Amino acid sequence: MLSVKLSKITFRAPLSDWLLTALFILLLPSVVLANEDEGGLYVQIEGSEDAMWTQAPQFATNVSMVINGLVNRVKVEQHFTNPTDDWVHARYLFPLPQNAAVDHLIIRVGERIIEGEIQKKQDARKAFNQAASEGKKASLIEQHRTNLFSTQVANIAPNETIVVEIEYQETVHYEDGEFSLRFPTTFTQRYIPGLPENVTQLEATTDERSNNPEPLAELQNGWAVATKQVPDASEITTEYRDPMLEDAIVFTLDADINMGLPIEGVSSPNASLNIDKQSESRYLVSLSDMQIANQDFVLTWRPIATAMPVAAMFVQEIEGERYGLLMAMPPQSNQVSTLPQNITLILDVSGSMYGDSIDQAKQAVIYALNTLDASDHFNLIVFNENAEILSPTPLQATRENIAKVSRIVRGIVADGGTEMLGALELAFASESMQQHLNQLVFITDGAIGNEDELYDFIQQELGSRRLFTVGIGSAPNSAFMQRAAISGKGTYTFISNITEVKSSLKPLFEKLSAPIMQDIVMKWQDESPIDAWPNPIPDLYHTQPLVQSFKIPEGAETLNLEGVLNQDSWEYQIDLPVNRDTKTSGLNVLWARKQIESLSLNPSLSAAQKENQITELGLAHHIVTKHTSLVAIDKTPSRPLDQDAKAHQIRPHAPKNGAVMLQSGLGSDAFLLGGLLMMLVSFTVLHFSPVRSHSRRQGV
Template sequence: VVGPRYIPGAPVETAGGDEEVVDGFAGTGWAQNTDQVPDAARITPPVLPPGDGGRNRVELRVDLDPGFELGYLDSSYHDVLIREPEPAHYEVELRDGSTLANRDFELVWRPVPGQEVRAALFSEQVGDATYALLLVVPPSVASAGRRLPRETIFVVDVSGSMSGASIEQAKIALRKALNRLEPGDRFEMISFSDRAAALFGGAVPVDESSLRRARTWISHLEAEGGTEMLSALRLALESETPAEPEAGAATPVGQVVFITDGDVGNEEALFSYIEQHLGTRRLFPVGIGSAPNAHFMERAARFGRGAFTYIGKPEEVEERMASLFKKLEAPQLTDLEAVWPDGAAEVWPDRLPDLYQGEPIVVTARLEVLAGEVGLTGRRGQQPWSMKLGLAGGGTGSGIDKLWARRKIAALMDDRTLGAEEAAVRSEVVDIALAHHLVSKYTSLVAVDVTPVRPAGESLETAPVPTELPAGWNHEAVFGSLPQGATAGRAYLLGGLLLILAALVLRPGRRERVR
């Protein structure tokens, strides 16, 4: 679900006063293009007002073949029917057949509990090429390991789009996070809307006084204003990195926990900033609410070399924050690498992340021939770890080539974000997308209706389709009486009206001539 986004920047207008045309389209959204979000009018579809929702429904069916038996399978936010037509093969569909399109669908599955890392391999032959999918699943039971001291910066979004259930979930999440801190750790708290503000002005040691101040600060958080996320990233990532430890002491782990719904339009600028200023830290986005910006969250976690956590309802906060902190405290595998036969494989992602509990890693590869084996190496705690899988002994699947192509396109778009020449990136993306029949930034799918329903001389018309307001959102808090989105537009309007009133009061009186 795509929720309303905050659009930063100054409006961009042509000489005639019309919105700037981007890629040949002016857009039909409620926001005007700006210098920071030149396609704002295309990414802000109209939203149905209160009392007029319920038009948009969706049907969904999932065919799940994980390669091993599952110990748990369920949907977090929707009632579903689950069937197992054969061992380790599952079919999932909505119990009512369809549902309102106002919140994300999340399907959660876990293998039968165990203490070992598991892996499964699937392949698909498409034309002359062979595609492979490698799934690496962490243990269901976390391995015990030494807890390292941490320096954690908590950043929380308090903009207008976080009003209602989202800000309350964020407060609960922050309180749970404080409970996981231990003596020897350091922490800082940052909030942002129109601007960012830090509680301490730098990371401080965990003690009774600092925790008491932090809890009081959390209780006073309120959601209003715009979503100037870049200012918060600057405050978090440009602060001093964790200090070097004394001889024999463990190196503090620098982590940024970023709690937000992510509903902004300038994602590319944010990704570039994270890549350039992350340093040795890890970024862990926490998506709050019924419709967080998953595109931003997932790519921010990838650029930040961390993991994305989603909290969709208050009852999940304790469990998912505890799960997040288990990830922060003890990765299951680090320095993970995959070695393919003879190196003759184009693999995406080309750099594997750490393996965290509850976060499987999916690797896709394009091979010349399906022969030999793939080796996995890494470190589990302080010990070396390895595993091998035969390429020819795995199962088969469909759509693996498309997943590989999507991963490659995502990597190319990351390169574009970091400054690669657009013409070169566009050419390569178009070739891949057309070959694999994928929608991308530069390609679309076109359906041709051969049945004429319009007179040949009549012009075509485009009409935007209004979307549902995400579940739990407050329409008045996001839009107010004007189509501004989660911005401070009403405050600026009020200020302008006050200035006009002051001008009228101070204006010299008009004198009438008396005859």
């Protein structure tokens, strides 16, 4: 490990990384900065003898949240600024919370407001491409994963700013006596497994794009190519910003918290806040300073001890239909019968975990081992492009075994690809133990692109096990881990920084030892099933509520909850509110979003059936889905057709305290020899480079 210090910033990486960095610098001798007096970032086109410069578009994000009870309504303003003398098309790939239901889009150009409408995905793409080609201003919002979206903006004039406003709805999380929400500002690059299925077809598609470039095709040209497992790889693989060459993306955030019950302890573990208390139940919160968009923002608050929620029911009536949102706490018994545990810890050691993430993950494994009793058993699986299991049979949690495995864990180094399926196959093939709680704890940043393949496998192979996921890093793929935990009838825990490992994992491992409520069923008073998600309902643990969005049939007035508590059956009835709260809105959107999750994970439906039903829900409830998009188009052309528009991708920040490592099946060290040979070639290229000669003539 070598380190270099520039000013106040220290860079640390293995020797192979430094050699690769030197290689990249030497192979790009034509990239230079422009006149400092003019300001801004300019990049000279490679191989150009003339002073041909392109200035990069600028970007900023403002977030505003309004929280009423359990529902959070969020407006995200994205400011696209074009400081160049050219017309520009721009694209920004960005994350949103896993449960975000995006249902509103407008674009602002000066005083003009252009409303978006929901369309089938392919229709929206055609409309955007046509508008962009005709010189009209347009914006397109697409969903690529349940937590990964993109904004495309066409025809930004020279020196013009266009504001894109996106709105979404989500539910606030409540667990362990604390409310919380998260807003992600960047994402960890996903590992793309597999090879192109048809190289000839790939080359033909590439040629077609270069000969007949459509605006959207130019904007969605990422660093990866499509594979069987990840057919949209090029759409989700935008490169990170270079902090040495590009301006930072900043964001601001404010929140209006109105819970309807007394709260306290409003705080954030990773940001400084301005907090204005309006009343016992309402607070206004904002960031003290603009933040760099390189980590998830987390906001938490607690009900005061005398106002702990037991059950909350919200009902909305819209267009003759009724929708409900329920949060109910199961009975909290202190006499919980426990069984010994058989825990398999699955640790991601791939390249995307390099840096602080692997340190957090190793601490998490060691902490987990030290929570076990001598009657418990455990095993350990580590994986990157390969997966290995520590022992063919579970090990007893003796002090000697825990100490031995802890020493092994401390010596682990992150490198290589992220082939999760092999690790899950090993975990599900490992031995289960009778009269034990057989549980899997998956510790990862979730940086993969083949999520659907993994969801299907978990559902098919889970059996009596329970899968719990732990998100590591400043910007993990929480959508994958939340849905994997739902498929595995477990829970998801997020660790945002290395100082929170113990405090975040303590509640999790207390839950693992004692499920509170199992075999939960919800029915209406006439015994008819409730149209809700998740289904089946996962086990509930201590201080964990049941949260369900549902559609209310005509005549239904009472919910019946049934379950098993301490091996005994338990029943509870909840009446729907008689008085309609006219302020309650958006529950239909939340229900539709949950229905789409249910359809996506339903193994009994074909791909065509899933697409048709998801499309119908998206169109009916005006929300962005995998198969529906929001598009806004100005009626009047603004770009002269004799002037071309250049395509730009707004690159996101790399996650805070992370480090870029190669996520290939070979790992980074396997490239060391090739890197050394290429460096020799690059010295030769540099010596005879015409750009170098040109620079000398210009006095650079």
